[in-house]
Amino acid sequence: MAPPQDNDKPSGSKDKGKAKEKVIDANTADKLLSLNPALANEFAGLDRNSVAKLLKELKLQEIATGLPAGGKNRKDMASYKFWATQPVARFDEPENAPVADGPVQAENPVVPTESSAMLEGFEWVTMDLDDEAQLKEVYELLTGHYVEDQEAMFRFNYSASFLDWALKSPGWLKQWHVGVRASKSRKLVAFISGIPVKLRVREKVLNVSEINFLCIHKKLREKRLAPVLIKEITRRCNLEGIWNAIYTAGIVLPKPVSTCRYYHRSLDWSKLYKVGFSPLPHNSTPARQVARYLVPKDTKLKGLREMKAEDIDQVLDLLSRYLARFEMAPEFDKKEIEHWFLSRTAADKQEDRVVWTYVVENDQGKITDMFSFYSLESSVIGNKEFKVVKAAYLFYYASETALQADKSEDEIKKDLKVRLNELIGDALVLCKRVGFDVLNALTLLDNTLFLEKQKFGAGDGQLHYYLFNWRTAFIRGGVDENNAIDEKNGSGIGMVML
Ligand SMILES: CC(C)(COP(=O)(O)OP(=O)(O)OC[C@H]1O[C@@H](n2cnc3c(N)ncnc32)[C@H](O)[C@@H]1OP(=O)(O)O)[C@@H](O)C(=O)NCCC(=O)NCCS
Numbered sequence: 001m002a003p004p005q006d007n008d009k010p011s012g013s014k015d016k017g018k019a020k021e022k023v024i025d026a027n028t029a030d031k032l033l034s035l036n037p038a039l040a041n042e043f044a045g046l047d048r049n050s051v052a053k054l055l056k057e058l059k060l061q062e063i064a065t066g067l068p069a070g071g072k073n074r075k076d077m078a079s080y081k082f083w084a085t086q087p088v089a090r091f092d093e094p095e096n097a098p099v100a101d102g103p104v105q106a107e108n109p110v111v112p113t114e115s116s117a118m119l120e121g122f123e124w125v126t127m128d129l130d131d132e133a134q135l136k137e138v139y140e141l142l143t144g145h146y147v148e149d150q151e152a153m154f155r156f157n158y159s160a161s162f163l164d165w166a167l168k169s170p171g172w173l174k175q176w177h178v179g180v181r182a183s184k185s186r187k188l189v190a191f192i193s194g195i196p197v198k199l200r201v202r203e204k205v206l207n208v209s210e211i212n213f214l215c216i217h218k219k220l221r222e223k224r225l226a227p228v229l230i231k232e233i234t235r236r237c238n239l240e241g242i243w244n245a246i247y248t249a250g251i252v253l254p255k256p257v258s259t260c261r262y263y264h265r266s267l268d269w270s271k272l273y274k275v276g277f278s279p280l281p282h283n284s285t286p287a288r289q290v291a292r293y294l295v296p297k298d299t300k301l302k303g304l305r306e307m308k309a310e311d312i313d314q315v316l317d318l319l320s321r322y323l324a325r326f327e328m329a330p331e332f333d334k335k336e337i338e339h340w341f342l343s344r345t346a347a348d349k350q351e352d353r354v355v356w357t358y359v360v361e362n363d364q365g366k367i368t369d370m371f372s373f374y375s376l377e378s379s380v381i382g383n384k385e386f387k388v389v390k391a392a393y394l395f396y397y398a399s400e401t402a403l404q405a406d407k408s409e410d411e412i413k414k415d416l417k418v419r420l421n422e423l424i425g426d427a428l429v430l431c432k433r434v435g436f437d438v439l440n441a442l443t444l445l446d447n448t449l450f451l452e453k454q455k456f457g458a459g460d461g462q463l464h465y466y467l468f469n470w471r472t473a474f475i476r477g478g479v480d481e482n483n484a485i486d487e488k489n490g491s492g493i494g495m496v497m498l
Contacts, residue, residue: 013262013440013461014149015278080254082227087469089255099473101204103243111238116231118180119223122189124232127177129167135160137188138167138179138213143379146215147250149461153276154378157388158213161345161352162376166212166498170335171196175236176209178229189217192229194237198331199246199495201472205331209237211247211468212498234468245468248497250461257328257467258493260442260477261485262459263451265428266293268437275380277389277438278457293455299426307357307370312337314367315359315398322398326445326494327475328465340396341372355395358430360423371397371423373431373439374498392431394441395496397423402446417449424450443478444493448485458484465493 075091077084084090087105115124129135139160148155158166167177172195180190194209211233216225237245264278269289272278280286307315316337323329332340341357353375360369372395377388401419404412431439441447441456442463462483465475478491 013264013459014154014276015264015266015272015457015459075252077254082224082230083254086230088253088466089257089471091254093255099471101202101472102470104469104471105243108238108243112235113239115235116228118228119220119225121183122180123183125179125181125188126175127179127188127191128174129164129177130174132160135164138177138191139163141188141191141217142213142215145217146213148381153381154389155381157377157379159352159354159375159377162354162374162498163213165339165344165354167193167195169195169339170333173240175239176233178233178236180225180229189220190225190229191215192233194233194245196242197246198333199244199328200331201328201467201470206244206470207242208244208246208467208470209233209242210497211245244470246495246497247466247468248463249466250463252464253466255466256464256474257472258465258475258477258491259479260444260463260465260491260493261479261483262461262463263441263443263447263456264459265439265441265454265456266437267295267428267432267439269293271386271437272389275383275386275389295428295432297429299429301360301369301422301426303361303363303368304358304426305361307341307359307372309338309342311359311367312342315341315357315370318367318370318400319396319398321403323396323494325402327492328472329494341370356392356430356434357395358427369397369399369401369419369423371395371427373427375434375436376498390435390437392434392436392439394424394427394439394447397445399423413449416446420446420450421453424454428454442493442496443485444491444496446490448478448487448490451485463497465495465497 077090077092087103089104118124127134127138129138139158142156142158142163146156146158176194176196178192179188181188192211192214194211197208197210199206199208199210211230214226214229216229234245237243266272266278266289269278269292270286273280273286273289278289280289284292312334316332316334319337320332323331330336341355343353343355343357345353355372355374357370357372359367362368373392374395375390376393377390379388380386397420399416399419401416402412404415407415428439439456440459441451443451465477475492476486476489477493478486480486480489
C-alpha cells in the first residue's frame with residue numbers, strides 16, 4: 001500500500017493542536033507564541049513553563065505557522081519535473097515585479113487529436129456519468145483512494161449524489177470526465193474531471209475549466225501517471241477551445257495564486273474528539289468543550305427560509321453583485337444558480353441531499369441575504385464506533401449589507417461583520433438540525449469577519465488556488481504571514497471550490 005497521502009484538500013484539515021513532553025525555556029516560548037496567535041489562543045490559561053514544555057514537541061514550522069511541517073512545501077522549480085514544463089507561473093519569477101494579467105503561453109499550440117500513450121495494461125476511457133453504474137465506479141474509486149489527511153485517519157467520502165451534482169453542472173461535457181481502466185479487469189483505476197466555468201480574475205472574464213477529483217488508485221501511485229492525466233484533460237479542454245483552468249490542492253505547486261486556511265466549527269464536539277478530529281485543549285475539560293460548542297435550538301433572523309425556485313432571479317442578482325467585490329470569482333447565470341443552490345433531492349431521500357440554501361426575505365418580498373452549505377462526509381479510517389464524520393462546508397453567501405452605496409468602506413465592514421455573524425450563527429443552528437458534526441470553512445469570501453466569533457477553530461490544512469495558463473498577481477487568502485486570520489485585509493477569493 002502507498003504511504004498516507006499528504007497532498008490533501010479539505011478532508012485533510014483537522015482541528016490542530018497536539019502536544020507532548022520536552023522542555024524549552026519560558027522566554028523562548030513567549031517569543032514563539034508571539035509568532036502564532038492561533039496557538040497562543042489555544043494555550044491561553046496555562047502557565048509559562050507548561051506552555052514551554054508543550055511547545056518543545058511541536059516542529060518549528062508548526063509553531064510559526066500552525067501548519068504541519070513536511071517535505072511538501074518545496075518552492076524550488078527544479079524539484080517540479082512536470083510542472084516546470086507547464087504554462088503556469090513559476091517560483092523563480094520576481095515576486096514583486098508588476099504582473100500583467102494574461103496567458104503564460106501566448107500562442108495556442110496545435111492540439112493533438114489523439115490521447116497520448118497510456119501505461120501498458122491500462123487504457124483511456126470517457127466516463128458516462130448519466131449511467132448510474134459508471135457514476136458508482138467513480139464514487140467507489142474516490143471512496144477508496146481519494147484525499148486523506150496526513151495521518152491517514154480520514155478520507156473524503158464524496159457520495160454518488162454529490163458527484164452527480166458536482167460533475168454535471170450546466171454545460172458539462174462528457175469528454176471532460178476522464179477515466180483510466182485496467183485493460184483486462186476493466187476496473188477503473190484513475191480519474192480526473194473538468195466542468196466549464198466563467199471565471200473573473202480581476203478585470204478579465206475567462207471561460208475556464210474547473211479541474212477536480214484527480215485520483216489514482218493506491219497501487220498505481222508514483223508512476224508519473226498524474227502528469228499524464230493532467231495533460232489529457234488539458235488536451236480535451238483545448239479541443240473545446242478552453243486554454244485556462246482553475247484548480248486547488250493542499251500541496252504547494254508552482255505557483256499558488258492564493259492560499260487560504262481551513263477552519264472548523266464543532267457541532268458535535270464529543271464525536272469529533274472520539275474520532276481524533278478535535279483535540280482536548282490543555283486548559284479545558286470535555287464538559288467545557290461540549291458547552292462551548294452548544295448552538296441554540298432556533299434560528300434568530302426574521303424572514304429566514306429555504307430558497308425556492310421563484311427566488312432564482314433575486315439570488316442571481318444579489319450573489320452576482322456580492323461576488324463582484326472579490327478579485328477572483330465565478331460569474332454565474334440563471335441555470336447555474338438553479339443547479340448549485342436548489343436542492344433536487346426528493347423529500348423521502350433526504351439522506352442523499354447535497355446542498356442547502358437559505359434566504360432572508362424582508363417585508364417587501366425582497367431577498368436581502370442568502371447563504372448555503374453542502375454536505376461532504378469523511379470516512380473515519382479504522383474506528384470501531386464511528387464510520388463517518390458528517391461535515392457541512394460553507395458554500396456561497398451574500399448580503400445587501402455589503403452593498404450599501406451611501407456608506408464608507410469602514411462603515412460597511414462594521415455592518416457586514418454584524419450581519420454575517422447573524423447569518424452564520426443561524427447557519428450553525430440549521431447545520432446542527434440536519435445532523436452535521438462540524439461546519440468547515442476557509443478564510444475566503446468575507447469569512448475572516450466571523451470565523452473567530454462563531455468559534456471556528458484553526459485547522460491544520462491549507463488550500464492553495466492555482467490558475468493554469470494565466471498569470472495574475474497574488475490574491476490575499478484571508479490569512480497573514482503567520483497564517484492567522486487577517487481580518488484587516490480580508491480575502492480577494494470569491495470562488496468556492498468543491
Ligand atoms: C494526487 C495523486 C493523483 C498524485 O499521484 P502520484 O501517483 O502520487 O503522483 P505521480 O507520480 O503520478 O505524479 C507526480 C507529479 O504529479 C504532481 N501532483 C501530485 N499531486 C498533484 C495535485 N494534487 N495536483 C497537481 N499535480 C499534482 C506532482 O507535483 C508531480 O509533478 P512534479 O514532478 O512536477 O512535482 C495521487 O496521490 C492521489 O490520487 N491522491 C489522493 C487524491 C488526491 O490527493 N487528489 C488531488 C486532490 S487536489
